Amino acid sequence: MSNLPISRKCLMWLGALALGLLVVFGLEPSVALAAAEHAADSTAHTFTSKVAGDGGAGKGAAFAFWSFALCAVGGSLFVITRRNMVTAVMGMVGTFFAIAGLYLMLYASFLAVMQVLVYAGAIMVLFVFVIMILNRPVDEPWAVQGILGKAIAALGVLYLFKRLAGILWQVKDTHALVLAKDKLDVEVVLNHSDPELLKDLGVLSIRGLKHADVCKSLFAVCRDNTLNHTVADTVKNAYEFGSVEGVGYTLFSKYLFPFEAVSIVLLVAVVGAIAIARPDKNEPEGEAAKEAS
Amino acid sequence: MSIFYDLTLSHFLVLAATLFAIGITGVLLRRNAIIVMMSIELMLNAANITVLAFSRGFAGQDNNAAYQGQAFALIVIAIAAAEAAVGLAIVVTVFRTRRHSDIDRLTMLKD
Numbered sequence: 113m114s115n116l117p118i119s120r121k122c123l124m125w126l127g128a129l130a131l132g133l134l135v136v137f138g139l140e141p142s143v144a145l146a147a148a149e150h151a152a153d154s155t156a157h158t159f160t161s162k163v164a165g166d167g168g169a170g171k172g173a174a175f176a177f178w179s180f181a182l183c184a185v186g187g188s189l190f191v192i193t194r195r196n197m198v199t200a201v202m203g204m205v206g207t208f209f210a211i212a213g214l215y216l217m218l219y220a221s222f223l224a225v226m227q228v229l230v231y232a233g234a235i236m237v238l239f240v241f242v243i244m245i246l247n248r249p250v251d252e253p254w255a256v257q258g259i260l261g262k263a264i265a266a267l268g269v270l271y272l273f274k275r276l277a278g279i280l281w282q283v284k285d286t287h288a289l290v291l292a293k294d295k296l297d298v299e300v301v302l303n304h305s306d307p308e309l310l311k312d313l314g315v316l317s318i319r320g321l322k323h324a325d326v327c328k329s330l331f332a333v334c335r336d337n338t339l340n341h342t343v344a345d346t347v348k349n350a351y352e353f354g355s356v357e358g359v360g361y362t363l364f365s366k367y368l369f370p371f372e373a374v375s376i377v378l379l380v381a382v383v384g385a386i387a388i389a390r391p392d393k394n395e396p397e398g399e400a401a402k403e404a405s
Numbered sequence: 406m407s408i409f410y411d412l413t414l415s416h417f418l419v420l421a422a423t424l425f426a427i428g429i430t431g432v433l434l435r436r437n438a439i440i441v442m443m444s445i446e447l448m449l450n451a452a453n454i455t456v457l458a459f460s461r462g463f464a465g466q467d468n469n470a471a472y473q474g475q476a477f478a479l480i481v482i483a484i485a486a487a488e489a490a491v492g493l494a495i496v497v498t499v500f501r502t503r504r505h506s507d508i509d510r511l512t513m514l515k516d
Contacts, residue, residue, distance in 0.1 A: 174410045181420045188424055188447050192431035197439060204443050207424075211450050218417070218461040220475050223453075223482075230482050235446065235489045242493045243439060246500045354464070354475075362472035363479070370476075374483045381487030385494035391501075 177217060183210035197243045201236055208232040219354030417458035425451035438496045438506040442489065449485045453478045 183206055190203025208231040215224035363371050424447055431444030460474025500506050 170412065171410055174412055177412055177416060178409070181416075184420065185423055185427070188427045188431075191443050191447065192427060192435060192440065197437070200440060200443065204446070207447065208450070211454065214417070214420070214454060215457060218457045219464065220457050220460070220478070223457065223475055223478050226479060226482055230486055231446070231450070235486055238489060238493055239439065239443065242497060246439075246497065246506060358468070358472050359475050359479070362469075362476045366469075366473075367476045367480075370480055374480055378483060378487050381490050385490040388491065389494035389497045 173217065176213065180210045180213040180217070183207070184214070198240070201239050201243065204239070205232050205236050208236070221354060222356045222359045414458055414462045417454060417461075421451040421454040421458065423451075424448075424454070436507050436509050438499070438508050439493075441508060442492050442496070445492075446485060446489065449481060453481050456481070 187203040187205075187207030187210065191200045191207070194200040194203065208227060212224040212227040212232070215221075215227055428444040428447035428451060431447065432441050435441055435444065456474050456478050460471045460478075463474070464471040496506055499511065503511070
């Protein structure tokens with residue numbers, strides 16, 4: 113390592129630092145979440161707290177922001193400076209995880225999950241596949257070799273299993289949970305929606321009904337186009353900002369057309385990608401060549 | 406150090422601008438087509454951070470505008486996935502016919 117140029121050494125340390133921060137937040141997400149919650153609950157509101165405002169001191173949120181920012185910038189510098197493409201992809205994955213953390217800080221939890229699933233999962237795997245198919249790596253990516261590497265890997269796998277087992281152990285009777293949640297939902301709808309509006313819509317009598325009936329009547333009203341947005345918004349505002357419910361109501365009421373259009377775009381993209389990357393018929397290779405001869 | 410502790414909208418915007426600048430640098434300086442595509446993904450992500458930061462800024466005053474931002478960001482992610490699929494297919498095809506993916510040497514349409 114001593115013969116490496118100085119810029120490369122700096123980048124290595126930066127990457128290691130970013131990786132370390134990722135590991136810290138990855139190992140104990142509860143710590144980071146608790147810090148963010150503490151910042152959000154403090155009387156003076158910061159930008160990342162639940163109510164937008166100015167001023168205030170949220171040291172936990174600030175620490176999380178700066179570490180995520182460091183990871184994102186360091187990882188993206190890795191992408192554009194590395195000669196080894198697999199290293200570049202790994203930097204990209206780190207960047208995407210850090211960006212997902214930033215989304216969480218901006219109360220876009222659904223987007224954060226999508227970021228990890230789509231970007232760090234699907235798209236990056238696609239990139240790695242293409243790199244593995246096309247390019248021979250310039251030099252081997254740095255990795256811990258030998259018994260030490262195996263020990264570290266074993267520790268990581270053990271920790272993963274421990275966490276999975278812990279999560280599975282905590283699962284309670286789901287049916288009871290669902291029932292309790294239904295009760296809560298009815299309470300939320302009754303307490304937070306505009307009573308005047310509900311009266312106008314003729315669903316004032318929902319107080320005596322079961323949750324399913326409330327839903328049915330609400331959705332029956334929702335189907336009426338003229339009232340679509342008001343009712344959806346009324347129900348939506350009952351939820352906390354940034355919840356999946358809110359995004360879902362927006363996507364499936366106001367933005368239903370773009371949402372469906374995206375599905376067509378994805379279908380066309382998949383068909384187009386297959387059509388472009390398919391081997392040329394004029395260029396005999398593999399099975400086609402054998403059949404032709 | 407109030408600039409360190411008090412997170413504002415500007416922090417997220419400056420970070421997004423930094424990531425966008427790094428992505429544009431990668432697009433302009435690197436010659437490998439795959440690295441260029443990764444830099445483009447980086448720029449899309451920077452734009453997404455901006456959208457979500459403004460969405461957060463609207464929360465509380467106008468929740469509809471806030472959720473619009475999140476819906477928009479989700480659509481950007483889907484389009485980025487489609488773009489990656491088609492772009493990588495093109496890279497594979499170019500590599501299959503030319504045995505390289507150096508964008509400086511792909512000048513057939515220009516000449």
